[in-house]
Amino acid sequence: MRTARLTPLWAVIAAGSIALGGCSSGTSSGATVTINFPYLWGGPEAQALEKVVSDFNASQSGIVVKGVSSPDFQKQLAEMSGANGFDVSDNFGSTVGSWASKGILEPLDSYMQAENYGTGDFVPTALQSNQYQGKTYAMPIAVHTLLLMYNKKLFSDAGIAAGPTTMSDLQADITKLTKVDSSGNITQFGMRSPDYTTLAYAFGGKWYDDSGKPTPDDSGNLAALHFWVDNVVKKYGADKIKKFESGYGEYASAQNPFYTGKVAMTLDGEWQPVFIKEYAPTLDWGVVAIPYPDAQSNLAGATQLTSSMFFIPKNAPHKQQAWTFLKYLVSPAAMTQFTRALGNLPARTSILVSPLYNYLPQFSVWLNSLKSPNLRIFASEPSTAQYQKDLTDEFQRIANLQDTPEAGMAKVKAKAASYGS
């Protein structure tokens, strides 16, 4: 699964191959055009993608797609800065703003208009996350949402009947499920430290206003940070939490603390049913929407949506053929085949109801999450990477009780004022 989390192996590959960026170009011979398709996926995901590629190659005779697994961001960037690069590749929707503003991506609107290509079937927020200043620069294949997963056995041991619905429920459950030994060391944590940007959406927060200006000090964001700091960090101690978290096993392994029962709840994504089948087949787990603040049921079902997308770089040698292949990649049949193998959410509404996903336990909860009116995306702006870095730094200081949520977010706001200068 090409999730946003980085495993050490990724780090090793990235560190080892920073300098290895090279150029490759497609070749044309007669009527057949060969297009190059390096992708960031690897392992079983790469196999699923190769199946889609070979189906495409068999379906027509004019284009031969050469796919290769190349899980290295720096190589991808290096190849796009040369005169001739690859034809199609993938990344996250969050890169679109930065890349589009630098002229790296080929806008797709003229290709769509020429063929009257309709985008009405795509999940609106998914499509939106691949647009920048009104133009579409990439097409989503899969989307991801975070929901609240919980360990059913730990819940019944603690005498809790069902997953939490409101933030008060969540707060009470965290207290019941956190265990400390005589010296104050945590031995079981009620909930893994959450993704604060997503938690903020659950409190009605927002990170950008409608004009694309960062709003770190939004009252919902502050409420989310206070929820965690006041109810968890201050109660159990920042150092005790850090110490406990330092013992977490690798995310994509049987030692994931949620699988081993070290944490009872976690905000996690739709790839988990596939992961759990592989790493923790005996785990008894459940999943619910992220709880809403008491008496604010209008915020029910709020979560963050991210997307995995395909794009054509500006320096692609065979753009028209690349577009033909890209269309195929996000067609209902190929999208179903690919997302089903990965256990990712499809980016088309028409296949959200497909029975083909039924083999994945509890996957329907994530499928349903896409219908929520409270689905949010972290806007893809040129400054997104820097903003996220500044937020992450401050989240850390706030979770360490070095800054209050108000002071921390005020600092980010001050920094954000100079973005793009």
Next chain:
Amino acid sequence: MAHRSVSRGLLFASPWIIGFLVFQLIPILASAYYSLTNFNLFQDPQFVGLHNYQRMASDELFWKSLFNTVYLTAVGVPISLAAALVAALALNMRVPGQWFFRTIVFLPTVVPVVAATYIWRWLLNAQYGYVNEALGTFHLGQPLWLDDAIWTKPALILMSLWVTGSAMIVFLAALKDVPEVYYEAATVDGAGAWSKFRHVTLPLISPVILFETIIAGIFTLQYFTQAYLLSQTRFNGASGGPDNSLLVYGLYLFQQAFVNLNMGYASAMAWVLLFVALIGTLVLLRLSRDRVFYAGD
């Protein structure tokens, strides 16, 4: 005739000359130019004068990364060179199995740095690591080595003590060069072990210590790999460890260049680092003038 031999000489030297131009001189000049521009790799650079250099003054992370690197250099280099010297002195004693001990001390130097860093990440784990396990046995404090901003740099220095093998070898060679007669003379004059070390050994190996200090200093100013591996948490994300305490200068430069695509700013940072290294070296040479003893003087 002379003309012919010059052109032949140039011809034979051309692999080096071309390599120097293409891979060193031109990139160096290009980075000097880019440091005066806004450049994101994809669009034409825009000339902005000294703006990138001015921006550093108010860039909190720039100062933080400079502090982290200077900390590692000013604190880490003396400690690791002292450790190498102590090891060299110990391994210079004539004891049975001397070759074995020398091999053991040198061995960690050949372990690939990425593998070594991951081993240390595990050893220094706050909850399960052997280091804290050992400290606990002696009822000593168990720091959050890699999770507490105060302890991350001491952790990096601790890691560096494990790989002092190359400096140790150089010191060992220098120790071998100290003529035995000086020690004999010192013994006749009634000098003890400390006096011999202080007044015979140290002055005679001082040029080597100075050389090692400058080389290790420059090397540490470019510190990158271990900090990168220990702080990286997200796919190509920009992270600097707890409270950016692992954000060393090289790591911040890399993030500006390849994560934020601010090539102009990154080039400017590279030039500032060159001047920091230059000033540091000049200061060291000046300070050492009366303290380093050259046999030829």
